[in-house]
Amino acid sequence: MSTAARLIILVLIAYTAMQPLTTNADTKVLNILSLNQPGSGSRYEVISLENVGTPDEELVVKGNRTTELGPPNSEGLIIMEITEFTADKTGYHAHTRIVAIPAAETRLSPGALMSAAG
Numbered sequence: 131m132s133t134a135a136r137l138i139i140l141v142l143i144a145y146t147a148m149q150p151l152t153t154n155a156d157t158k159v160l161n162i163l164s165l166n167q168p169g170s171g172s173r174y175e176v177i178s179l180e181n182v183g184t185p186d187e188e189l190v191v192k193g194n195r196t197t198e199l200g201p202p203n204s205e206g207l208i209i210m211e212i213t214e215f216t217a218d219k220t221g222y223h224a225h226t227r228i229v230a231i232p233a234a235e236t237r238l239s240p241g242a243l244m245s246a247a248g
């Protein structure tokens with residue numbers, strides 16, 4: 131095998147080995163937090179480093195949190211406040227909306243319900 135052919139094979143192997151790294155090169159997830167407290171609310175948060183290795187590299191926190199504003203009403207709906215937020219180098223941005231969600235969706239998962247009933 132010629133030196134050139136060996137070099138090409140080596141480069142191909144290196145390239146293949148680096149694939150998983152290069153696909154995620156611009157965003158590196160540092161931490162994911164997911165909390166759910168039925169009857170109270172939930173919190174979901176992702177902390178990541180974006181544009182890794184570039185002059186635009188920055189730490190970004192994105193997520194949402196929900197707060198149940200009371201017990202289910204007569205139609206079985208829970209009024210809930212949902213806030214979606216992002217914190218990056220431009221500051222903290224949040225958007226809040228109020229929704230009505232069927233109580234069952236905020237409570238136990240179907241699997242958990244079944245084992246609780248059985």
Ligand SMILES: *[C@@H]1O[C@H](CO)[C@@H](O)[C@H](O)[C@H]1NC(C)=O
Nearest residue numbers: 174175193194195196212214
């Ligand atoms: C919060 O964000 C996560 C991830 O994007 C999503 O799965 C979840 O549905 C969101 N929750 C609400 C209440 O929007």
